[in-house]
Amino acid sequence: MNEVTVPRRLTRFSIEGLFGEFNHNIPLHSDDHVTALIGPNGMGKTACLKLIDSLFHNQWSTFQSTEFRSIIFEFDDESTIFVNKEIETDGDTDVSDTLGVQFVTTFNNGSETTTETWVPRSYENFATKVGSLERHLPFLTRLGPKSYMHDATGKIMSVQEIIESYGDRLPVSVKRSVADEPVGHLAKITSQIDCHLIETQRLLVFSDDYRRSGHSGSTLAISRKAQVLREIIAKELADYAATSQSLDRTFPIRVLQHGSVLPPEDLRANLAALDVTRKGLTDAGILDSAGDDVLPSIDQINNELAAVLNVYVRDTQTKLGVLAKIKDRIQLFIELINDRFYPKIVTVDKNNGISVTRDVSHVVPLEKLSSGEQHQLVLFFELLFELKSNALILIDEPELSLHVTWQKQFIPDLKRIIDLNDFNVLLATHSPQLIGEWDEIVVELGEVDI
Numbered sequence: 001m002n003e004v005t006v007p008r009r010l011t012r013f014s015i016e017g018l019f020g021e022f023n024h025n026i027p028l029h030s031d032d033h034v035t036a037l038i039g040p041n042g043m044g045k046t047a048c049l050k051l052i053d054s055l056f057h058n059q060w061s062t063f064q065s066t067e068f069r070s071i072i073f074e075f076d077d078e079s080t081i082f083v084n085k086e087i088e089t090d091g092d093t094d095v096s097d098t099l100g101v102q103f104v105t106t107f108n109n110g111s112e113t114t115t116e117t118w119v120p121r122s123y124e125n126f127a128t129k130v131g132s133l134e135r136h137l138p139f140l141t142r143l144g145p146k147s148y149m150h151d152a153t154g155k156i157m158s159v160q161e162i163i164e165s166y167g168d169r170l171p172v173s174v175k176r177s178v179a180d181e182p183v184g185h186l187a188k189i190t191s192q193i194d195c196h197l198i199e200t201q202r203l204l205v206f207s208d209d210y211r212r213s214g215h216s217g218s219t220l221a222i223s224r225k226a227q228v229l230r231e232i233i234a235k236e237l238a239d240y241a242a243t244s245q246s247l248d249r250t251f252p253i254r255v256l257q258h259g260s261v262l263p264p265e266d267l268r269a270n271l272a273a274l275d276v277t278r279k280g281l282t283d284a285g286i287l288d289s290a291g292d293d294v295l296p297s298i299d300q301i302n303n304e305l306a307a308v309l310n311v312y313v314r315d316t317q318t319k320l321g322v323l324a325k326i327k328d329r330i331q332l333f334i335e336l337i338n339d340r341f342y343p344k345i346v347t348v349d350k351n352n353g354i355s356v357t358r359d360v361s362h363v364v365p366l367e368k369l370s371s372g373e374q375h376q377l378v379l380f381f382e383l384l385f386e387l388k389s390n391a392l393i394l395i396d397e398p399e400l401s402l403h404v405t406w407q408k409q410f411i412p413d414l415k416r417i418i419d420l421n422d423f424n425v426l427l428a429t430h431s432p433q434l435i436g437e438w439d440e441i442v443v444e445l446g447e448v449d450i
Contacts, residue, residue: 038435398434
């Protein structure tokens, strides 16, 4: 019997001794799906976001480099992950070969509570086994035996950071020599939650695949979205075509075997509803304006025609239903962006993906949009089209590059997107305009005066 996987949610993050002085208890508001951290500079809002993100991306060095005494992650199935820097070993583990941090996972195992302990080891002591990393990761330049520079970002990276970030791109032989991934329930938890961190310095570089490619810069990120949307629409249209072919093959047989048939007035109502649905798909840039499956006007409906139309209506509802989800997302995307870009107009179509015009004849290249416009377009695109259900999104200072009007719109529009995509957001902000009247989602870190 196959095990049913129930979506898991992080419900609370607690940390003691952050930077040697702060204790924070952060509940995530599951009903609202949005939690906002506010507090003075230096309280560790960004550090908390990075630690949460690091758990779900196996970035164990973040826990090593951040000063704290203990951390507790709590989940909605009552599982917990306790992180501390006091390692208890069985005598077989050399502490000097570890990162100096320990993960204790507690979970319900049927009728009893089970505890598992895991200590990540340090890759720095295995540098000689790794070999020439830059040969496998060409965007790296070696600076020393255990030090590299990321050519695109200029960031200096240790062997530990490189293997944690890009280990999946290394040859199997190299990965085996340094493999040290969590197992058991800890691995299960970290693999079940799709977590994304949007940092202040790279709000336009959100996708993990894009980040791992070694690229940087907003121009590539904004242009890439048009290509991604073309690919998404093409996939949906392929599914639509496959469904259509399957139904069309059996259409004559099902007409001859028809059972009850809708009365003419109901058939006309359904045909009109299909025209509305088809127009919505056309306006969203998914279908061409003159589809081959559009029926001419029908004045009289006899019994024989009713039998045909009855099957046609059901089939067309099924076919167009394949495109319903992508249509709803594109329509909301266009609405949200056009509300911000006026007098510019954003359109979507299956050939170009995303286009921006100032008037009918003036096309605006995507990379020529302002930083604030690029930020909004990329952020909303990611949230609408590139997330898994039940994802956890961490956003650091979403108000950056946004004028006050856009800040006031941010949370209401975010909740509209969540209604379509079902994900959870934890954000850190300094903006009273962004928080507005949403007191119920706020968690204060330290004394706040806004």
